[in-house]
Every structure is written in C-alpha cells, then in structure tokens.
Amino acid sequence: MTTTLPAYDEVVARYEPVIGLETHVELGTNTKMFCGCPTDFGGEPNTRVCPVCLGLPGSLPVANKAAIEATIRIGLALNCSIAEWCRFARKNYFYPDMPKNFQISQYDEPLCVDGYLDVELNGETVRIGIERVHLEEDTGKTLHVGGATGRIHGATESLVDYNRAGIPLVEIVTKPIPGTSALAPEVARAYVTELRDVIRSLGVSDVRMEEGSLRCDVNTSLNKPGEEWGTRTETKNVNSLRSVERAVRSEMLRQAAVLDAGGKITQETRHFHEDTGDTTPGRSKETATDYRYFPEPDLVPLVPDTAWVAELKAALPELPRLRRKRIQQEWGLSDLDMQSVVNAGAVELIEATVAAGASPAAARKWWLGELSRRANETGVELADVGATPNQVAELQSLVDAGKLNDKLARTVLEGVVAGEGSPTEIMTNRGLEVVSDTGALTAAVDEAIAANPDVADKVRSGKVAAAGALVGAVMKTTRGQADAKTVRELILERLGVQG
C-alpha cells in the first residue's frame, strides 16, 4: 500500500505535534562503568573485556566515580536537581549484545532530575524541560555477516563484540515538548545541537554523532487542537543533526496520513533511513513493566556529598550560550552576523584565530569567506577544511605586514589547504611576496609608461586619475605581486607629477 503524504503546511494547520528527545552520550572516561577495562574506540573485537563486563558468574561491579562526577556535571549544566540518594536498577531484557541479559541502569531514582536547557531559534529562546539525566552501561555490538545489507535478514552468521559493553552511558530525557507547531523539526535539531555543545564544553565526551558517542531517539506524536496528546512513536538512533530534523518532519507527515485516513498510531519504535529520509516500523514498544526493573543488589546506593556537588557546580565552565553572547559583544557582531558564525560552525575556529593574534574581523572574513566556500565545495566540516586557526592568523599577519595583498593571500591560503606548509613557507617557496622594493619595480614602471604613451601624457598634463591604468599594467606584468601604493608613487615620480 502506498500512501500519498499530505503537505507539511496542511499537517501543521490540522495537527499539533508533541516531540520529546532521548539522547545517549558515551562518556570519555578512561575505564568502563563497572570495571577497569579501557574504553577507547577501535581495538580488535573482544580484547577490552573482563569477567565483570562479560557478566561472568560471581563477578561484581564497582561504580566508576569519574562517570558519576561527569553525569552530575551534565545534570548541573542542564539546571537539574541532583539526587541526595539514588540507586542503580536492573533493566531486564534479552539481547545477544548484552552479556548479563540485564543492563545496569537507573529507573525511578535517577541521579539528576527536573532541569531545562534554553535553546535559541530564529532569535527566540525556547526552554526545553529536562525530565531526567541518568547513568547506565552501554551494550556490545552485533555484526551480521554474509548478507547484502549488514542486517540480520539474509546473514549467514552473527558476531558479537563486547568491547563497548559496559562503557558508561548517560541518558538525557526531555519532558514532552508541546507548542512548537511548524517549528517542531527545527526545535528538535536546535536542542540536540545545543546539548552537544554543552556536553562538549564540559569535556566529558567527544559527542561525535558519526562515531556513535552521541545517539538520539526522537519521540513524535500528533493531536488535533484541543484534544489529548496522541500516541507517540520513537524513532531510534538518528545519527546526524540533520537527520534529527528530518526524522521529526517525516514522522509528522506519516502520522498525519494515517490519522487522516481514520487510522490509529501504533506505539512502536521506528528506524530512520538516511537514504530515503523516512521511517519504517521496528518492534512494538515495551512498557516499563516488560523490563521488570528492580534495584541492583550488587551496588551500594549513590549518595553524592552535598559539598562536592556544590564544588562541581561552582567549577562549571562558561556554557556555550553565555559564551556566544559574550563573544558576540567582544567581536561587535549583530545578532544576524553571530548567527551566521554559529551556523557555519566557526565560533571556536574564529576564537582560536583571534587568540593566535588576528583581529576578530579578519578571522571572521577568512573563516566565513574563502574557507567556508571551500568546505561547502568539498563537503567537509569547516574544522576539517585543511587550515588551522594558527595558519589563518599567520596569513593575516603577513597581510598586515604588507607582505601579502588580498589576492596573493588567497593564493597562499589555497596552498595551506593543499597541505604545502605554513603561509610563510608557501609565500617564500612560491615567490608570492609583495614586491615593494623600488629598484625592482622601476623597470616595470618604465616599461608600462613606454607601452602607454597616451596615458602617460594625460597624467603629465594633470589627469592624475589616469595613472590607474599604468598601475594596472604594472600589476599585470608583476603577476599581481607589486605593492600598488609604491607603484603609483613611482609612476607619478617618473612622470614628474605630484601625487
């Protein structure tokens, strides 16, 4: 059965979306959540395991203090209350990538509750309520081989790698977010972006969606205005910011089509497909009772010391939103200009370039101009474009010193991006330095005067503006490397005219 999807405008005119986001963040601790195994990415399968994270009988978990500290810091940054006493719980379900057949998680006693995160969207602030932040352990990974798609269907065998099993995982759950109307997909994306930036600023995770250290599940439901909230679906493991936005939009359209046809939404998990941008059904959603939660008997309760929590709170770094506001002021940017810096992912890059000695205006010009254009063309993130903040600052210092003009600087920058070395090396090796030595320029000036006698006469008779054509001729013969100001002075001097 194929269903024609309604237009998005019609959907938001007839229905109100309610969204919610569950985000999992792998913490960057040195060791796993309940054992001493290392956590670094990569490594041969099943080499970073021990009896505890393999769930062997008789092994006992011990909670990782660094992970608890990181979770409390995330909770504090999200304006949560930190529990004075809480427990881990067993979440029971059977899956081959989970060696114990239960996951140690937190249930009705999470570490952090009831916070919020303010998100900027189109100049407005949207406050997203945070229901809870809790700590759990990650599962291993299954690999299905022999099939065409990498899925279990059609595979000849399945392999399990437990290296990831037991890595500390923080789950951040929002309260339901109603009232966003047509902006629901963008609010979802803005929230995950801001959350990622907050966690990155805390230094507790590298929050890379493409490597899976930040994973997002998106809940969506629709209801008619004035009616109760609809049944929600949960779109799993959406693995880019753009996909977060697309997943909400696609699910809104799909649900509207079902409801328009008089159908009912099934409470289920759904899979998002990057290639088509739509979702397909997964399993019907378990309810909490299916997991048979009970307090983890092998771990003592967590009782974070109040003074310690206060210390952690006082030591929080400047959070991204406030930092952006401060930077905007320091750099003297309008809201719109700041927004384009943020959208380009250039805040840190410009900041580092300024720290390396460039002015904010110059740093912004390079990152939002040549380098952004280049990043777009090659389809990479600005940070991976091939130039570093130090190199950009060095380039600008050569411009400021009069050694490079704008055109030559662009050529040097191309060399930097191509990996030819530092700006100074490229300028020297390729002989791109501005020539302002009068001796070297006099021959070119004389040549230009001899080749353009009419122009020279005009200048001699007092039409100083005509000298521009001679300057242009010299720039041409020197391949743009002459210092235009010196050339102009020389021309006027040779023609016996006062500048």
Ligand SMILES: [Zn+2]
């Ligand atoms: Zn282990």
